[in-house]
Amino acid sequence: MDVASLKETTDLPWRVSNDLASWFLVASSEQLPEGLVRPAAVAGREIVLFRSKGRVHALDPYCAHMGAKLCHGGVTNGLLTCPLHGWQYRGDGTVAGGAQRVRSWPVVERMGGILVFNGDRPLFEPPAEQPEYYWSAASGEILDSPWFALTANAFDTHHYEAVHRRRLKEPATVAEPDRWTFSCSYVSEVTGNEVSDKIMRRLAPEGIKVTMTCYGGVLFTVKSILGERRASLMVGMEPQEDRTRLRLQVGSRGKGLQAVIARYLYTSFLKSDLKPMSGIRLQPYTGLAVDAVIERFARYLERLPVSS
Incomplete structure (x- = not known):
């Protein structure tokens, strides 16, 4: 690591709110077949998911009648049915045959995952679908780390060589096409000798082309080109006080x-970060020596709004 290239700063504003107005990856689509009800969480708030006629809906989790948990109910004729008295809810949260309602949440499906927006209406579009890939869920982790430290770590280009044995062939290129989106592209060569490193080097002897894009702070995608092969990854973060649950969708x-192979290579890469990031406590406005990419990313996080 070239320490001399780093910049000393005393006002780096790390976003610490867990309640961002953003899209959250709450489950894999394959975990919610037709007619199933499933509990989930958005920024620490409980919600309930159900699928009706192919479409996923997200509602507040408690019945408007006597507060029974709707996740213990079922789906009858396309309606979410309370387990206690049989009240039935449409996807917009209204009660069939009554004036009562519970809150509904914006939902889309992308890349084999279910995304829920933390707010009454989406402030920006989620990542575009990538239909050229087959998508499947990979095992996630619960890390003893705040979400913003993990997201920043993804864009910390200096740790690639120290932790992942990836050497950048040229400086990374950063783009911020709008307020919600932060993108970083680079080409790296593999210097490690683990099994996954050897596979990567064989697939991409000229280097790996990577584009990482963050959407609203807690959701990002990784597109990788390894010679003639391509793969993609979507990573969602669920803040849990000082912990974070990661959810992964892998595209091959x-x-x-x-x-x-795609799941193995992506998860092997990410697992290298588990020990170094465990217990990290990156605090706001702490004096740090950082590179230009990390500083820009911190400023990007600062601009993201909190859910009202």
């Missing part, structure tokens, strides 16, 4: 072995 060009 084919099913079977290609999907297995």
